[in-house]
Amino acid sequence: VTFDDMLNDHLATDQVVTNGMGLHGQRYSPLTTLNTDNVHQLRPVWAFSFGGEKQRGQESQPLVKDGVMYVTGSYSRIWAVDAYTGEQIWQYEARLPDGIMPCCDVINRGAAIYGDKVYFGTLDARLVALDRETGRVQWIKRVADYQAGHSITAAPIVIDGKLITGVAGGEFGVVGTIFAFDAETGDELWTRPVIEGHMGYVYENGEAVEHGITGGEAGQTWPGDMWQQGGGAPWLGGFYDADTHTLLIGTGNPAPWNSHLRPGDNLYSSSRLAIVPDDGSIKWHFQATPNDGWDYDGVNEVISFDYEDNGSVIKAAATADRNGFFYVLNRENGEFIRGFPFADKITWAEGLDENGRPIFNPAGRPGNPADVADERGESVQAYPAFLGAKNWNPMAYSQDTGLFYIPSNEWMMDIWNEPVSYRKGAAYLGAGFTIRPANDDYIGVLRAVDPRTGEEVWRHENRAPLWGGVMTTAGNLVFTGTPEGYLKAFDAVTGEELWGFNTGSGVVGTPITWEMDGEQYVSVVSGWGGAVPLWGGEVAEVIKNFNQGGMLWTFKLPSEYAQ
Numbered sequence: 001v002t003f004d005d006m007l008n009d010h011l012a013t014d015q016v017v018t019n020g021m022g023l024h025g026q027r028y029s030p031l032t033t034l035n036t037d038n039v040h041q042l043r044p045v046w047a048f049s050f051g052g053e054k055q056r057g058q059e060s061q062p063l064v065k066d067g068v069m070y071v072t073g074s075y076s077r078i079w080a081v082d083a084y085t086g087e088q089i090w091q092y093e094a095r096l097p098d099g100i101m102p103c104c105d106v107i108n109r110g111a112a113i114y115g116d117k118v119y120f121g122t123l124d125a126r127l128v129a130l131d132r133e134t135g136r137v138q139w140i141k142r143v144a145d146y147q148a149g150h151s152i153t154a155a156p157i158v159i160d161g162k163l164i165t166g167v168a169g170g171e172f173g174v175v176g177t178i179f180a181f182d183a184e185t186g187d188e189l190w191t192r193p194v195i196e197g198h199m200g201y202v203y204e205n206g207e208a209v210e211h212g213i214t215g216g217e218a219g220q221t222w223p224g225d226m227w228q229q230g231g232g233a234p235w236l237g238g239f240y241d242a243d244t245h246t247l248l249i250g251t252g253n254p255a256p257w258n259s260h261l262r263p264g265d266n267l268y269s270s271s272r273l274a275i276v277p278d279d280g281s282i283k284w285h286f287q288a289t290p291n292d293g294w295d296y297d298g299v300n301e302v303i304s305f306d307y308e309d310n311g312s313v314i315k316a317a318a319t320a321d322r323n324g325f326f327y328v329l330n331r332e333n334g335e336f337i338r339g340f341p342f343a344d345k346i347t348w349a350e351g352l353d354e355n356g357r358p359i360f361n362p363a364g365r366p367g368n369p370a371d372v373a374d375e376r377g378e379s380v381q382a383y384p385a386f387l388g389a390k391n392w393n394p395m396a397y398s399q400d401t402g403l404f405y406i407p408s409n410e411w412m413m414d415i416w417n418e419p420v421s422y423r424k425g426a427a428y429l430g431a432g433f434t435i436r437p438a439n440d441d442y443i444g445v446l447r448a449v450d451p452r453t454g455e456e457v458w459r460h461e462n463r464a465p466l467w468g469g470v471m472t473t474a475g476n477l478v479f480t481g482t483p484e485g486y487l488k489a490f491d492a493v494t495g496e497e498l499w500g501f502n503t504g505s506g507v508v509g510t511p512i513t514w515e516m517d518g519e520q521y522v523s524v525v526s527g528w529g530g531a532v533p534l535w536g537g538e539v540a541e542v543i544k545n546f547n548q549g550g551m552l553w554t555f556k557l558p559s560e561y562a563q
């Protein structure tokens with residue numbers, strides 16, 4: 001697999017060699033063989049079990065090259081599988097130490113392939129490079145200290161020979177950092193902490209050379225020493241815009257959650273960053289939630305897309321935030337073009353100003369414990385809940401309809417602040433919360449949203465929270481999974497549900513499609529888990545009967561139904 005193969009992945013129909021089905025992450029396939037007329041004939045051709053006692057959340061997006069599928073699973077496992085038959089070619093399981101600290105389940109979101117290697121990140125914050133043919137280890141790098149709360153859950157990305165990943169650990173007060181390695185040798189190339197005050201480095205002949213302090217200097221948007229454990233973990237990784245040669249990546253919540261301990265904007269937490277892939281410099285930033293007090297991580301994917309406005313082409317990028325707002329940015333300079341709510345109800349902000357900065361509702365912020373005699377500050381009811389109007393699971397963009405298909409949730413929380421101090425390897429929140437559904441009959445909402453107007457063109461409600469990724473195709477289809485176990489297909493224009501198949505466990509993975517020998521295939525992993533069952537509050541009632549799993553399902557449209 002070459003970098004050109006990756007640059008063309010969104011056009012190629014016989015492979016899926018990038019997370020995002022294209023480096024820009026649009027998750028749009030030009031295939032039309034499978035379409036609204038024949039999708040009811042889509043049927044399973046094989047299923048592969050991840051096996052063992054290790055189940056939990058399966059959030060991976062598979063990759064396909066030359067008839068071989070590469071898929072990761074919970075507990076830092078990876079398999080190569082024959083894409084025609086589902087037979088295993090090899091498997092590799094990372095040896096995890098006791099004491100790993102992923103906040104939100106033992107998940108992995110996928111691999112990267114490049115050259116003759118396949119790469120993935122582990123829950124003890126290592127990167128592993130394996131030979132694609134044999135599964136043999138080529139190199140293993142420790143990226144960050146798992147005992148401080150670091151882990152890797154993201155799919156890494158390869159940009160022009162550089163293997164780039166973010167790390168998780170925001171709930172433990174780590175310093176969110178982006179790391180780049182030589183994909184061939186595993187040599188470190190650069191590091192970029194995303195919190196103001198920390199030094200970035202480039203490595204020359206194995207030596208760390210200072211490459212500029214993030215944000216210029218410490219103390220501008222953080223009080224005292226709070227920047228030193230400021231969080232902002234870029235735990236979802238990023239996408240690449242070839243037009244501007246930029247890595248677009250988001251950063252998580254500031255640490256701790258109690259925002260009264262850190263008055264100021266707390267750059268660059270809960271932000272989107274444009275990074276130069278060659279050396280990790282920051283080109284521009286956009287902060288969705290300054291002084292975040294609700295755990296509104298800003299990690300969600302930033303998807304590059306072009307649209308026409310009054311005859312000129314706008315080079316835009318779009319992102320749907322946990323905080324309930326959808327943002328359209330100019331991807332050349334990060335300027336705010338427009339933003340609008342995509343969630344039904346938002347209480348923490350009254351809207352956005354002309355620069356996209358939130359207009360805070362002071363009554364929407366949980367109170368300062370220092371103001372009251374009690375340990376607990378005043379509790380508020382906040383919409384959306386901390387798990388977000390949209391969490392990690394990626395949306396898709398259709399080049400035909402011009403719509404974004406957003407997997408979102410309608411829920412709320414009671415949230416209050418508490419005093420807290422930093423201790424290595426311990427939770428660093430300073431907040432308590434309970435999460436509740438916003439409506440009686442549904443939490444999940446798959447939304448089709450027009451990025452030019454903010455209009456919700458259609459919606460599909462689901463009883464349980466939606467936690468799987470979305471894919472769309474030129475066959476006018478939108479696919480996503482449900483915790484109830486279904487992989488479903490919808491009409492991209494009308495939202496009509498056209499097909500569904502129950503995989504036997506909740507689908508929180510992200511579907512892909514490709515063709516082999518003129519037949520169109522669809523694959524998705526199934527296995528209920530992720531953050532929802534861990535942090536569920538009153539949402540637990542909705543999901544209590546869902547069983548765990550660990551299967552890779554593959555479907556196809558038999559050739560006799562293709563026309």
Ligand SMILES: O=C(O)c1cc(C(=O)O)c2c(n1)C(=O)C(=O)c1cc(C(=O)O)[nH]c1-2
Pocket residue numbers: 059103104105107152153154167168169170171233235252253297386387391392529530531532
């Ligand atoms: O701040 C962090 O480092 C961090 C990491 C992760 C992760 O790596 O999965 C999640 C979160 N935060 C988080 O806030 C969250 O809601 C979440 C949901 C999930 C999931 O996979 O279901 N991971 C994470």
